[in-house]
Amino acid sequence: MNLISRRGAMGGALGLLSAPAILHAQPAGGVKIGLVAVQTGPQAALGSQLRDGFLMGLRHLNGRLGGLTAETVMIDDELKPDVAVTKVRTALERDRCDFIVGVVFSNILQAIIRPVTEANTFLISTNAGPSTFAGRGCNPFFFTTSYNNDQVHSVIGQVCEDQGYKRVFVMVPNYQAGRDAVAGFKSRFKGEVVDEVYVPLTQLDFAAELAKIAAAKPDAIFTFMPGGLGVNLVRQYRQAGLAHIPFLSTFTVDEAVLPAQQDAAVGLFSAASWAPNMDNAANRRFVTDFEAAFNYVPASYAAQAYDGAMLLDSAIRRAGGRLADKDAIRAGLRAADFASVRGNFKFGVNHYPVQDFWLLKVAKRADGKFQTETVRKVLENNVDPWAAECRMR
Amino acid sequence: MSTGLFLVQALNGLQLGILLFLVAAGLTLVFGVMDFINLAHGVQYMLGAYLGAALAAATGSFWLGLLWALPAALIFGLLLEVLVFRHLYDRDHLSQVLATFGVILFLNQAVKAIWGAAPLQVPVPALLEDGVVLMPGLQYPLYRIAVLCAGIATALGLWFLVERTRLGMLVRAGATNAPMVSALGVDIRRLFMLVFAFGAMLAGFAGVLAGPIFSVEPGMGDHVLILAFVVIVIGGIGSIRGAFIAALIVGLTDTLGKSLMPDLMRLFLDPSAARQTGAALASMLVYIAMAAILAFRPRGLFPARSG
Numbered sequence: 001m002n003l004i005s006r007r008g009a010m011g012g013a014l015g016l017l018s019a020p021a022i023l024h025a026q027p028a029g030g031v032k033i034g035l036v037a038v039q040t041g042p043q044a045a046l047g048s049q050l051r052d053g054f055l056m057g058l059r060h061l062n063g064r065l066g067g068l069t070a071e072t073v074m075i076d077d078e079l080k081p082d083v084a085v086t087k088v089r090t091a092l093e094r095d096r097c098d099f100i101v102g103v104v105f106s107n108i109l110q111a112i113i114r115p116v117t118e119a120n121t122f123l124i125s126t127n128a129g130p131s132t133f134a135g136r137g138c139n140p141f142f143f144t145t146s147y148n149n150d151q152v153h154s155v156i157g158q159v160c161e162d163q164g165y166k167r168v169f170v171m172v173p174n175y176q177a178g179r180d181a182v183a184g185f186k187s188r189f190k191g192e193v194v195d196e197v198y199v200p201l202t203q204l205d206f207a208a209e210l211a212k213i214a215a216a217k218p219d220a221i222f223t224f225m226p227g228g229l230g231v232n233l234v235r236q237y238r239q240a241g242l243a244h245i246p247f248l249s250t251f252t253v254d255e256a257v258l259p260a261q262q263d264a265a266v267g268l269f270s271a272a273s274w275a276p277n278m279d280n281a282a283n284r285r286f287v288t289d290f291e292a293a294f295n296y297v298p299a300s301y302a303a304q305a306y307d308g309a310m311l312l313d314s315a316i317r318r319a320g321g322r323l324a325d326k327d328a329i330r331a332g333l334r335a336a337d338f339a340s341v342r343g344n345f346k347f348g349v350n351h352y353p354v355q356d357f358w359l360l361k362v363a364k365r366a367d368g369k370f371q372t373e374t375v376r377k378v379l380e381n382n383v384d385p386w387a388a389e390c391r392m393r
Numbered sequence: 394m395s396t397g398l399f400l401v402q403a404l405n406g407l408q409l410g411i412l413l414f415l416v417a418a419g420l421t422l423v424f425g426v427m428d429f430i431n432l433a434h435g436v437q438y439m440l441g442a443y444l445g446a447a448l449a450a451a452t453g454s455f456w457l458g459l460l461w462a463l464p465a466a467l468i469f470g471l472l473l474e475v476l477v478f479r480h481l482y483d484r485d486h487l488s489q490v491l492a493t494f495g496v497i498l499f500l501n502q503a504v505k506a507i508w509g510a511a512p513l514q515v516p517v518p519a520l521l522e523d524g525v526v527l528m529p530g531l532q533y534p535l536y537r538i539a540v541l542c543a544g545i546a547t548a549l550g551l552w553f554l555v556e557r558t559r560l561g562m563l564v565r566a567g568a569t570n571a572p573m574v575s576a577l578g579v580d581i582r583r584l585f586m587l588v589f590a591f592g593a594m595l596a597g598f599a600g601v602l603a604g605p606i607f608s609v610e611p612g613m614g615d616h617v618l619i620l621a622f623v624v625i626v627i628g629g630i631g632s633i634r635g636a637f638i639a640a641l642i643v644g645l646t647d648t649l650g651k652s653l654m655p656d657l658m659r660l661f662l663d664p665s666a667a668r669q670t671g672a673a674l675a676s677m678l679v680y681i682a683m684a685a686i687l688a689f690r691p692r693g694l695f696p697a698r699s700g
Contacts, residue, residue, distance in 0.1 A: 040502075042612050044510035174672045196665070197655070198672035202616045204607050207405035207537070208652045214531030215398045231512045231608035239517065239606075241524055241532030260512035260608055 031068040031316060031323060034088065034097035036112070038104050039076035043227055045256050046104045046301050047076070050126060052294045053302030054101065056286065057309025059293070065309070066316025068323075073097055081111035088112045092119050098323050099124060101308050104301065106130040106149075106177070117141035120326060122333065126308040127301055129352060131180070135386030138350040141326075143333050145307045146300075147273055148352055148384035149177065153184025155271035155357045155378050156222050156248045162378070165246070166191045169218035171209055173229060174198035181224035181250060187385065194218045199229075206233050210240045220246040231260045238264040253362050255299035258370040261362075270360040270372055273353070274303045274342045277373045282310075283341040297371050303341050310338040348383050350390035356380050397528035402652045403645065404527070408537055410644025411544030415599035416617055417624040417636045418551060419592025425568040425631015427585050429482055430489045433473070433496040435618030437593045441466045441600025442609045443504055446513045455518035455605070462601045463594055470593025474586055482585070497615070505611045515604035540602050547598070548637050555633050564588060568631035620647075623683050629693030638694060643679050650678035 035054055038047035051074070058070055073095050077084035091097045092115070100116045101124045103109045109128040116123040117139050125144040133139060134148045160168055170185065170193050172178035182196060194216045197209050213221060225233045230252035237247060247268040255276065258265055276287050276297060286306050290298045298306075315332030322328055336347050348354045357379040360372040420434045444465045449458025477496060481489050517536050524532030555561035563584055566574045575581040600614075607613065624643050628635025655671030662670060686694065 042510065042610050044505065048510070174669065174676075179669075196668045198669055199651075200672070200676040204616060205405070205409055205648075207408070208402055208648045211398055211401045211405065211528070211531055212652060214528065215395065217530060228512050228608045228610050228613070231610075232606075235608075236606065239524065239532070239534040239536070241526075242530075257512065260514045260610075262514050262516075 029068060030071055031065050031099070031312075032071045032073060032095060032097045033065075033312070034073045034075050034091035034095065034100045034102075036075045036077050036084065036088065036100060036102035036108065038079045038108075039074075040078045043079055043104065046127075046227075046299075049256055049299050049301035050102055050104055050305045052290070053298060053305030054126070054309050056290050056293060056298075056302070057306040057313075060285070060289070061309065061313050065313045066319070066321055068316060068321055075102075077103070077105075077108045077112075079105060079108065081107055084108045085111050085115055089115055092116065092121060097121070099312060101312070102126055102305065103128045109133075113139065113142060122326075122329065124308050124312065124333075126305040129384075131384075131386050134350050134352050134384050135389035136391070138390035138392055140330060140392055143311075143347065143351040145311055145353065146304045147355070147357075148386060149180060150184040150187070150386075151357060151379070151382055151384050152250050152271050152273075153181045153224065154188045154385075155359065156250060156269075157185045157188030158378050159248060159269070159271070159359050160189045160191065160220060160222070163220070163246075165219040167194045167216075167218045168192070169194045169197075169213050169216055169221040171197040171199065171213075171221065171223045171225075173201045173203070173225065175201055177226075178224060185222050189222075201229070203229060204232065206236045207240075210236060210242060213242060213245070214240070218245060220248055222248050223252055224250045225252045227257065231257050234261045234268065235264045243267065253372065255297040255371055256301065258362065258372075259296070262370060263364070265362045265370065266364055268362050269375070270362070271357060271378070272300050272360055272372070273355045273357050274300050275358060275360050275374045276303075276371045278341065278343065280339075280341070280343045282339040283343075286341050297369050307338070307340050307342070307345070310340070311336060314338040344381070348387045349392060350384070350387045351392075352384050352387065354381055354383050357382055395528075398652075401527050401531065401533065402648055404533070404541075406645035406648035407641060408541050408544075408644070409648055410641040411541055411548075412599055412603060413617070413620055413624050413644055414548060414637050414640035415544055415602070416596050417621040417628070417640055418548075418633060419595040420621050421625040421628065421631055421633065421636045422564065422568075422588050423592050424625060426564055426571070426588050427482060427567075428571070429478065430486050430493065431478065432490060432493040432618065433500070434592070434596055434621065435614030435616075436497050436500045437466065437470060437473075437596040437614070438600040438603075438617055439504065439609075439611070439614035440469060440500065441597025442515075442604045442607075442613060443508060443513070443600075444469075444597065445601030445604050446515045446609050447508070449515060449604075455516070459601050463598060466597025466600075467590050467594040470590040470597075471586065473593070474589045478589065479586075501611045510611060512608035512610040513604075515609060517605040536605060540606070543602060547595070551633055552637075560587075620679070623679055625693075627683050627686050627693055629690075629696040632693070632695040635693055635695030642682065646682050647675075647679050650675040654678070 037051040073091050075087045099122050103125045104127045106128040123142050127146050129144045129146045129148045172181050249270050253265045253268050253270050314337045318332035319328035344356050346354050356377050359375040359378050361375045363373045416438050423431050445458050445462040448461045449455045481492050521536040521539050524534045527533045624639045628639030654675040655668045658667035658671035
């Protein structure tokens with residue numbers, strides 16, 4: 001009962017300012033965000049990036065989204081789909097969240113997308129962008145501010161074509177995302193794949209694979225080794241003296257793992273739609289203030305979450321703060337009327353971004369920290385390969 | 394596959410085996426001598442790595458870090474023994490598994506609370522930064538060779554300690570029949586404590602050595618622990634010699650399997666299927682080898698406990 005009375009009091013205080021029809025029982029004049037970010041286990045660093053990026057966005061918006069006071073409910077998915085579903089249900093039913101935002105990993109997204117969207121609540125993924133919801137599975141209540149993974153891997157395929165690499169060595173972990181990475185890469189690379197090596201996700205030592213690479217003498221290697229795998233690989237690659245072979249990667253060298261890779265990663269290549277050194281006003285402000293507030297270099301997880309906050313702000317503003325008017329909110333989200341840290345940003349028919357993709361290179365900054373920096377634009381206004389299959393109802 | 398590549402892969406396998414041996418040696422002693430299942434042994438490996446990283450950063454030298462991390466790991470092992478494990482010796486294995494699993498969860502979180510979830514960086518000591526060229530295009534890092542040598546030296550030292558000293562004799566006797574050793578007037582509790590702390594230090598030593606090669610992160614001990622259990626089961630519980638041989642078998646099987654299996658599968662399957670099944674089979678190979686060895690020698694290769 002305490003909850004009701006408190007809500008009543010807040011409603012009384014703010015009722016005059018807020019929109020008239022409040023079907024959803026959120027505190028009037030406020031908006032509640034359920035922020036899903038993994039905080040336990042070895043991948044917690046990524047969740048922290050995501051959380052801090054979103055909070056940075058809120059800070060720049062003075063704690064308000066589209067004029068409404070924003071309240072954030074933190075949800076630690078523990079990287080367990082069942083836990084995520086339970087906690088998200090609680091956030092929807094008990095906490096009455098108006099939006100669910102965040103999600104680092106695709107398997108968590110796949111678990112929570114139905115409970116959220118079936119409750120007619122918008123789910124805004126700021127990182128996971130699996131192909132399952134980009135094509136036939138596209139959903140009017142689902143948006144993502146990141147990308148479809150296939151796009152990122154295909155960038156490296158395109159780079160290899162552009163550079164004229166004929167023989168490329170491919171190494172990925174042996175699970176679904178790893179196999180998707182190979183498929184994405186091959187969608188644009190037409191040369192010879194010298195060898196495809198699949199390593200277990202629990203791989204510690206890459207010595208055996210590195211010896212194979214040295215023996216194969218490829219023009220370049222393409223790899224996708226997220227998290228600790230990438231830390232091990234990059235350092236061992238450097239120690240094995242293989243750095244003269246161009247190292248092209250996705251999700252292997254980024255600001256989340258660079259503090260552990262340090263000098264070993266300098267000069268290695270990556271692909272993404274954002275980098276900390278991108279030259280636009282929104283990004284300069286984001287990176288400067290983020291580093292001042294959290295004392296580390298933001299990665300794409302943070303940048304996309306920051307964009308997520310800005311997107312929500314613009315959508316709620318466009319809908320005049322009427323959170324219950326789902327069509328108006330959806331129209332606002334689709335318009336994507338905000339200054340993205342990526343510069344060029346709009347949504348395609350499937351609610352996945354249409355954006356530019358860049359080749360990045362790891363560099364050491366003057367202050368001794370490490371970051372990825374743009375080398376050149378590889379794909380412009382790129383639409384993910386699944387969008388054509390989407391029939392949005 | 395050329396002979397050069399094969400030799401390099403064999404060397405890689407040996408090196409993985411040696412690292413596994415350092416972890417497994419402590420585990421097999423604790424399990425063999427005290428009949429105590431210590432799942433938290435992997436965490437002690439992780440702690441060693443973290444202590445090494447932190448102390449190396451604090452002192453500015455990997456060697457000083459290593460020097461300080463060893464006693465720190467030893468003291469930590471003693472502390473755990475006194476606080477937690479001592480109360481579990483008389484319980485059944487299930488209680489031990491549950492309690493030590495709790496220690497894993499606790500320490501993984503504690504490490505994360507202190508050092509953060511992001512992996513730490515331990516630089517390779519400047520002395521060993523270079524590599525030797527064993528085959529064209531591939532440098533074999535000196536550091537890995539140093540790890541190999543350190544591991545072999547430790548193994549020899551352990552062998553001497555266990556087989557040739559009075560203390561070692563007590564340890565072996567304890568592994569064979571603890572109540573009898575106790576009845577002969579040896580303070581078995583103190584022996585246990587010693588063995589335990591020593592095992593923790595060995596695991597910590599392996600952790601410090603692993604720091605510059607692998608990423609130092611919470612939960613890093615968990616993968617190693619599983620392999621270490623495979624090693625002690627193959628080698629025979631309580632046997633240092635068994636652990637050494639088994640660690641080399643596991644290291645070589647794993648490494649050579651990874652490099653040969655996909656090529657082998659290509660004889661039967663088309664290339665893309667061969668790569669994936671080959672990779673999957675290679676990661677199972679260690680366990681298949683364990684099953685095969687246990688089928689013929691159910692007590693492992695060199696069982697310590699008789700009857």
